[in-house]
Amino acid sequence: MYDGIVQELIDELGRLPGIGPKSAQRIAFHILQTPTFDVSRLSELLREVRERVSFCEICGNVSESEICSICRDPRRNAELICVVEDAKDVAAIERTREFRGRYHVLGGAISPIAGIGPDDLRIQQLMTRLADGTVQEVILATNPNLEGEATAAYLSRLLTTLDIAVSRLASGLPVGGDLEYADEVTLGRAFEGRRRL
Amino acid sequence: MYDGIVQELIDELGRLPGIGPKSAQRIAFHILQTPTFDVSRLSELLREVRERVSFCEICGNVSESEICSICRDPRRNAELICVVEDAKDVAAIERTREFRGRYHVLGGAISPIAGIGPDDLRIQQLMTRLADGTVQEVILATNPNLEGEATAAYLSRLLTTLDIAVSRLASGLPVGGDLEYADEVTLGRAFEGRRRL
Numbered sequence: 494m495y496d497g498i499v500q501e502l503i504d505e506l507g508r509l510p511g512i513g514p515k516s517a518q519r520i521a522f523h524i525l526q527t528p529t530f531d532v533s534r535l536s537e538l539l540r541e542v543r544e545r546v547s548f549c550e551i552c553g554n555v556s557e558s559e560i561c562s563i564c565r566d567p568r569r570n571a572e573l574i575c576v577v578e579d580a581k582d583v584a585a586i587e588r589t590r591e592f593r594g595r596y597h598v599l600g601g602a603i604s605p606i607a608g609i610g611p612d613d614l615r616i617q618q619l620m621t622r623l624a625d626g627t628v629q630e631v632i633l634a635t636n637p638n639l640e641g642e643a644t645a646a647y648l649s650r651l652l653t654t655l656d657i658a659v660s661r662l663a664s665g666l667p668v669g670g671d672l673e674y675a676d677e678v679t680l681g682r683a684f685e686g687r688r689r690l
Numbered sequence: 691m692y693d694g695i696v697q698e699l700i701d702e703l704g705r706l707p708g709i710g711p712k713s714a715q716r717i718a719f720h721i722l723q724t725p726t727f728d729v730s731r732l733s734e735l736l737r738e739v740r741e742r743v744s745f746c747e748i749c750g751n752v753s754e755s756e757i758c759s760i761c762r763d764p765r766r767n768a769e770l771i772c773v774v775e776d777a778k779d780v781a782a783i784e785r786t787r788e789f790r791g792r793y794h795v796l797g798g799a800i801s802p803i804a805g806i807g808p809d810d811l812r813i814q815q816l817m818t819r820l821a822d823g824t825v826q827e828v829i830l831a832t833n834p835n836l837e838g839e840a841t842a843a844y845l846s847r848l849l850t851t852l853d854i855a856v857s858r859l860a861s862g863l864p865v866g867g868d869l870e871y872a873d874e875v876t877l878g879r880a881f882e883g884r885r886r887l
Binding site: 497498499501502505506508509510511512516518519520521522523524525530532533534535536537538539540541542543545546555557579580581584 | 694695696698699702703705706707708709713715716717718719720721722727729730731732733734735736737738739740742743752754776777778781
C-alpha cells in the first residue's frame with residue numbers, strides 16, 4: 494500500500510507479538526513523523542540485545558553474563574529456590590520485593606496439546622541443582638492454570654524422593670478484587686485455602 | 691527490573707505509540723527468545739526508513755523520492771484533488787481503489803485546543819497548487835470529527851474565491867453496521883444526506 498520500505502517496516506513490525514497491521518502502521522508513521530524520536534537508539538538496542546543477552550547457565554533467567562545477577566548475589570538465600578515457567582515471571586516476583594531466594598526458570602510448562610513434555614523443560618537442570626543438598630525448600634510458582642498445575646504436580650511428585658520441602662503459591666481472591674466478580678474456581682480455591690484469624 | 695540492556699529495550703519500545711510497559715516486555719522477550727525472528731532486518735529498516743523516506747514536495751504524502759508515486763503517475767486525474775489530514779488517510783483511500791485523482795496532505799487539522807491553526811497546515815501549498823487552473827474539483831476528506839469539520843469549513847470558505855468545485859465526503863451509517871447501534875449524530879447525518887431512489 495505504501496512506497497516500498499515503509500510497507501516493509503509495517504510488515505516487519507506486524508510480526509511482533511500483539512501488534513496488528515493498524516498498530517504497525519501507527520508505529521511506522523510515528524517513527525517517520527516524530528523528529529524527536531531517537532530511531533537509531535531503538536535500532537541499535539534491537540541488535541545489541543540479541544547479541545549480548547542470553548540465559549543464565551544456572552537458573553535460565555535472561556542475563557548479560559553467563560551467570561545472572563541474582564545467582565551471583567551472595568545476599569540471596571541459596572537454600573530457597575522458586576521455580577517459574579518464564580523469565581518474565583522472575584521480573585514479576587522481583588517487583589514484589591518479597592522473595593529473597595533464587596530462581597529456576599523452566600522455560601514453559603507441561604502441555605500435551607502443545608507437545609511440550611517434561612524433557613522439553615529445564616527439569617534435569619533443576620534436579621542437578623538440588624543434588625548437593627544446599628536447597629531446603631522449592632516453591633513451585635508455575636501459573637495457576639491447567640498447564641502450570643500439571644507441571645507443579647509433576648515436579649512435586651518428582652521431588653518427594655528428595656529430602657526437600659516443596660510448596661506451591663497460594664491461590665485465592667486477588668487483592669483489591671471484588672468477590673462478586675471472582676470466577677467459581679478462584680472463589681473455590683479461596684475457601685479451600687482459608688486461614689484462621 | 692531486568693539486567694541493563696533488556697530494560698533499556700523495554701523502555702525504548704514503550705515510547706512507541708500504543709505500546710504500554712506490558713506489551714513492551716512481551717515484545718522484548720519475543721525478540722530474545724525467538725531465534726527465527728530476524729532482528730537485524732527490523733533494526734535496519736528502522737534506520738533506513740528514517741534516512742530514506744521523507745515527504746512528497748507536491749502533496750505531502752510519504753515518499754522515497756522528492757515526488758511521490760501518485761503525483762508522478764500520469765494516469766492519475768490531475769483535475770481532482772482529495773484533501774486529507776494525514777498520510778495514513780491516503781493509504782486508507784487508496785485501499786478502496788475508488789479514487790483516481792491526486793491528494794493533498796494537510797499534516798493535521800485545525801484545533802484551537804491543541805494550538806494548531808491554519809498556518810500550521812499545508813494550506814498555502816494547496817492554494818499554490820490550485821493557482822494554475824488545472825484542478826476542477828477539491829474533495830475535502832478531513833475526518834468527520836470536530837477538528838476535521840472545522841478544517842473543512844475553513845477550506846471551503848477559502849476556496850469560494852476560486853472557480854473550483856468543492857465537495858465533502860458523505861457522512862452516514864457505516865456499511866454493514868447496525869442502525870440500532872449508530873450514535874445520534876451519525877444517524878442524523880444519514881437522514882440529512884438521504885438519497886432519492
